[in-house]
Amino acid sequence: MSLPHRIRPAAAVVAGGALVVGAAILAAPAGAAEYTGRPVQAEPIRVATFNLSLNRAVEGELVDDLSTGDDAQARTVAEIIQRADPDVILLNEFDYVGGGAAVDLFRDNYLEVAQGGADPIEFPYAFVAPSNTGEPSGFDLNNNGVIGGGDDAFGFGAFPGQYGMVVLSKLPIDVDEVRTFQSFLWKDMPGALLPDDPATAAPADWYSPEELEVFRLSSKSHWDVPVQVGGQTVHILASHPTPPTFDGPEDRNGRRNHDEIRFWADYISPGQGRYIYDDEGRRGGLSPADSFVILGDQNADPFDGDSVDAAITQLLDNRRITDPKPASAGGPEASILQGGANLTHRGDPAYDTADFADTAPGNLRADYVLPSTKLSVVDAGVFWPLSTDPLSALTGTFPFPSSDHRLVWVDLQVPRVGR
Template identity: 75%
Template sequence: MRRTPLFLLAAVLAFGGSLTATATATAAPDARGGGDPERFATFNASLNRGAEGQLVSDLSTPDNQQARNVAETIQRVDPDVVLINEFDYAPAAVDLFRDNYLEVGQNGADPIEYPYAFIAPSNTGVPSGFDLNNNGQVSGGDDAFGFGLFPGQYGMVVYSKHPILAGQARTFQHFLWKDMPGALLPDDPATPEPADWYSPEEQAVFRLSSKSHWDLPIQVGSKVVHFLVSHPTPPTFDGAEDRNGTRNHDEIRFWADYVSGGPRASYIYDDNGRYGGLRPGTQFVIAGDQNADPHDGDSVDDAILQLLDHPLIGESDPTSEGGPEASLLQGGANATHEGDPAYDTADFADGAPGNLRVDYVLPSRQLRTVGSGIFWPTTTDPLYRLTGTFQFPTSDHRMVWIDIR
């Protein structure tokens, strides 16, 4: 099967050109039948690797067990469009995962075909040249534009049964945090000056996205749905300045402003220098590991409510049966949580922060959600082998999906 070269798509976008996806294959048939709703999904699949090139090596053969588990999870859920977070930026890996895993039936699941895909560079592991964590030296992942041990670690990729209008895609990898009006730039508590954790020189280059933000128009029949994907930084691994917590808040805020459009989004510019957000009436789906729970965890108060309470975003409340069971069995911090564990999407450390709702698929209000779910089987389900407990056979996150008309 011949497909549009993914590295070319990313390169054209990065250098300001335009390109229309020209993959010759047609979309794989939807296993749910013709005329059924479209399924949009997100999955932090933990396909990141500890060394550059390792993901390509692991996917070059069809026998990597974790990759097989990821593929089977996707095959079982059968989304039409899926974002995979924590997939290292390696264009060669996109086709390898497709050819060696997704298009090979895993443990009796039907193979799944995605003729279209999109990948682009990530800020993770890209050296900033500055001492961003203020530890007195410039080195390591903490001083990169997004935490990572090599460029592109913890990146992301989108697979689709429907054409991705790559020539109309927008990426926001280089948008500067300081250019967001009212940005929650972190403050050094040891000095009297406000918002001064990063020096003026650092603020002049510091990027908002810890990975990137992408607006990918998906052609679904006669309609276009904008798939808005990202993976904000975890609001932890910092100090009293809360530099990751405030960044997480503003990475989430970015989409709240973007879908609002008009004056609220007028400050936003993409990697090609085009300003503004979505036009009124645009259909969209926001997806990704937002690393923020509406009730529990360490995120800035109400960070995710910027999306959940947004007047242009419809309701999306996927649940599972495995989440409540895991919360009860694991105890610890879960016993003190305010949120309903049926909405949890990640199985984190029992002591802290416990299991949380951090992965979301959120449709625009004019799209009608007719179904949703979280792939978190109970311990008695045969598919529980795909989720399990720490050390996880697949990922500490669960796939989340919605069905829309």
Template identity: 65%
Template sequence: MRTRTRALGALGALTVAAVGAAAPAGAATASAARDHPATLRVATFNTSLNRSAPGELVADLASGTDRQARAVAAIIRTTAPDVVLLNEFDHDDAGEAVDLFRQRYLEADDAADGSPAVDYPYAYAAPVNTGVPSGHDLNHDGAVGGPDDAWGFGAFPGQYGMVVLSRYPIAEDEVRTFQHFRWRDMPGALLPDDPATSQPADWYAPEVLDELPLSSKSHWDVPVEVGSTTVHVLAAHPTPPTFDGAEDRNGRRNHDEIRFWADYVAGEREGAYIYDDAGRPGGLARGERFVVVGDYNADPLDGDSTDGAIDQLLDSPRLRDPGPTSRGAVEAAATQRGANVTHRGDAALDTADFADTPGPGNLRVDYVLPSRNLPVRDAGVFWPMADEPGSELTGQYPFPSSDHRLVWADLHVPGLR
């Protein structure tokens, strides 16, 4: 299954229930009410709806009462994005999990928190590299098999997958996927060195590099038709830059997975080397409107990512950074302390609540980065303070929903009324 699209006809305007007092632009609390209704709200959310075996997510969602899924859905219902990328949502070829989540959690009118139902008649999902056996000893532990020897870390094909949900039609015939683009085909790729040798880029044998994809999950260009305007949703979920050794294979791959989108949107010269899974060459044409979304596992100043990894996007002249913030993130860093005390970045920008001692602390890793020709009207992170409505949906470890927070941006799209 490459797409799961369910056309339900024209949609009316969705109403958004404001929870708590409205926050100033870029400083969202539990509320995500729209000050600019004629906008496109785009969001990304690492939902942590991954399970340990194939079929488990479908089984958990089937009843409509899974507590984690209900909390995740309540966050989406409260913020009501028009387009949302869900990371760490296990993929199944039949699309059952996507349909169950939409029908029994997002569209259901019996939410315990009273949040209004949201309807996403369009969805895109496709296979990912996580859990796909490589047949090689990728981690050099002397054995072949297991999650670390898959093309992307995972216990089974589709674990940690992703899905795009949309209120607006998806141009299915124009979707481009890059699941199989080979890492070595990127000019100047940061292929890892083997610390035991003196040869560069020799951690992986030539026969491995003949197959090794760049993307640990996939990269998708999903065009969404917003009225008469096409907005390209550029979705990905690069590997965490950790869980490796001195060769830094994951850190280097994370860097280049991020670089891929920077080159894709930069122009014809920078993106000339790119080819998609259908064999079509090149990057995104200049003048197109797009939004880069996803959990990129890279903070600009803190954490373990390769220096400058996320700056490849943040500093791109083709993109703008809305700088979404929350007061809940500031409160969490101050109360949890640990690694947060030594962070150089602004805690208000954090989007993930990671372990503090030991651990990297809370980081900014989830992004909604629109093109320069999509003006930003507002942006925020759904991270309420402990005494605000909605905090029961985020909480602290063990989290009722996810260790990541939903990040959203309201964008002006020409002709949208």
């Protein structure tokens, strides 16, 4: 399996190292280019998303595992990233560690070291911030009569930050304009699909009024991370909605998944995002002039699985979004070989990005790179090699050497500004 070769202008990557933690920049690169505002040729950029399952059962274990270059899973996911060679990538299920220690270790010991014959890759810029996963709510959110544990956290997790996110970039991040929405309350979304307790007559009452006063929409967080590309700004919109399962007839996770996806649909649609506020209190969404790419494991397939009202179509059918439909040869092969639920799926397995249980739900399209229509799509793909390809050892079968998700990438052209 090979990915299309890209020729990038030498000035496309600015030298230097930066790590953004929350909204603070720890080290800034020098020598950034000055731009005059004259439009010139388009700038090529490869954007990717990868749920790499670098989560651990115990807090601090990921730092221990990444402290040497010997962790087999970390080496494998690093090689996949090296072979895809993205300019910007969102990593889902990467445990959050304050100060960015885990991110630094992954870059230093794995990404910047050749893996399996692939070239090392450097991401001078990174954004990492806290996640709602594992953050105690102080309430009995699953209504089992006991307060505590992952199900009663603001997002499911055994400890704060488990299953977190990271944005890595070869291109500068505009740290002053980063927006996070970790604390946005679900009840503040107009028409929110709040879950109903089927045992009572009252509507939408699974959560008490007191719980709704603190219950956050994001199971991890939603981030708007502006990246500078050839003098233009591209907003990287990153999230990882909860799976629409692991609940009961109230379907609280399915409904939350739907509205976590809806958040971005409203954020990018003129006039629809006025209700949105970020963690600094700034209101509103993007303007019609803004370019963006929505990234992440959305835990929603347009045809199969358990999502509510085909939740992902809120994005796929949005007039501001292009769906590049990244595909692979390995997805259809896996669907045939694994059988089970895959045999009754309505969706094209070429677009699958997740190798889930064969009994249910089967393989699904869960991971997305969705650019705004202002950006031209050149190419797209899913890193899912055929079983006859030597690189299939990187994806494998259960128990997976890397992740049950596949890296998804899209090549774009961004209008560049001349110097």
